[in-house]
Amino acid sequence: MLWATVSVVALGFLIALEIAARRYGLPGPMTNQAKEVILAPKSGPLLYAGMALMMVVLTWRERLIAAGIAVGIDVIFFLVRWAVDAKMMFGNGALWVTLGYAVIAVTRRTGRERVLLLKGVGLGLLLVAGRKTGDTWLLITSKTRPAVLDQYVAIADHALGNPSWVVGRIVEATGPIGDHILDYVYIQLAVAAVIVALYQLRNVAAERRFPSHHLVRTFLMIGLLGPGIYMIFPVVGPIFAYGSDGTHWAVADLWPNTPPPLNVPHQMPFDEITPRNCMPSLHTAWATAIFIHSRKGPRILQFFGAFWLISTLGATLGFGYHYGTDIITGVVFTLTIEAALRSQERGWDRSGIQLVAYGAAVFTALLVSFRYLPMEMAENPWVFGPLLILAMASVIYGYIRTTKRWEPKTAPARQPEPQPELV
Secondary structure, eight states: OHHHHHHHHHHHHHHHHHHHHHHTTSOOHHHHHHHTTTSOOSOHHHHHHHHHHHGGGSOHHHHHHHHHHHHHHHHHHHHHHHHHTOOOOOOHHHHHHHHHHHHHHHHHOOHHHHHHHHHHHHHHHHHHHHHHHHHHHHHHHHHHOOEEOHHHHHHHGGGGTOHHHHHHHHHHHHHHHHHHHHHHHHHTHHHHHHHHHHHHTTTHHHHTSOOSOOHHHHHHHHHHHHHHHHHHSOOOOHHHHSSGGGGGGSSOSOTTTSOOOOOOOOOEEOOSSSOOOOSSOHHHHHHHHHHHHHTTSOHHHHHHHHHHHHHHHHHHHHTTSOOHHHHHHHHHHHHHHHHHHHHHHHTOOHHHHHHHHHHHHHHHHHHHHHHHOHHHHHHOHHHHHHHHHHHHHHHHHHHHHHHHHHSOOOOOOOOOOOOOOOO
């Protein structure tokens, strides 16, 4: 019933976004996804990552066959596109295989095996659809929010020492190598999430069931709820509001060399193209989720999660896509969602309800303070800067302290009884 309900809600959500996009004369997420059955996909790695998630329910023999078919289909598409001089990109084969297994589940499987395979297919398609819905959401934010609140966030960022300006200069100093590494990390965030998720779901094929909680649940929930905050608190980012990418819409060309002056902030009009996707930083939120879920893996996976989080923070700030305040709210946002999902898994006890309520309260307080107290924050950085960090740290501490209580306690190893000495 839960999976059926989720499927119906997801379908309704996709249809609503499709209608909204059509109102602006553009194709919606369902149309864009359908095009990728034949046309060149936007992201081939993402389609293969979705197929990898689907394959967690298959045996190793079935996985090898599926991967071989996907690669073979992509080779055929590659040759045809090369012959007609069309846009080159791989990934169609992965989408064909995923859709093919949906047909197999309906026509060739029964009972629990059908449900398990449909869950795998749904998981892979949800990851891919999440990217398409995100693109549509960004379009909606740019069309429906003509004014942005960047001046408020930029002034509040003085309390944190203007981290986007600082990190932006550091990234510029690293040259093309640092720029390319951070750009790859920023773009391939979903692929990193799949790597961690595959470790968590490694036993699905053997146990014939999914674990009660895993990274993909958190990842999708962040993507579902985050754009709603974009509509409430529209912000385009320093490289647009204070940099050259903002053209004549920008306040001035200040980023990353000159922090914005301490003037009373106002709402400012902006173009109908740039997404209002800064508050909170969902890239930070997703990278934080990857970090959290990698903690229970082997050491190499823990290093991978830490590297992706640090690199994502460097990219979001260093490329001028986000302010420091966005980063703080992104961390609080993720911990609150993760706490809610884990509480739902356990049955909503008192500690879980308190943690989720506290995280939501801190998140709301941060947004309110950025909107109505930016000048006070900027004029008293030694007061509000530590308070912002303390607010985030308190949610982190509360999450760690509460979830540790939820972990099953392992019984101490039984000590061998002393044996009588032979005489």
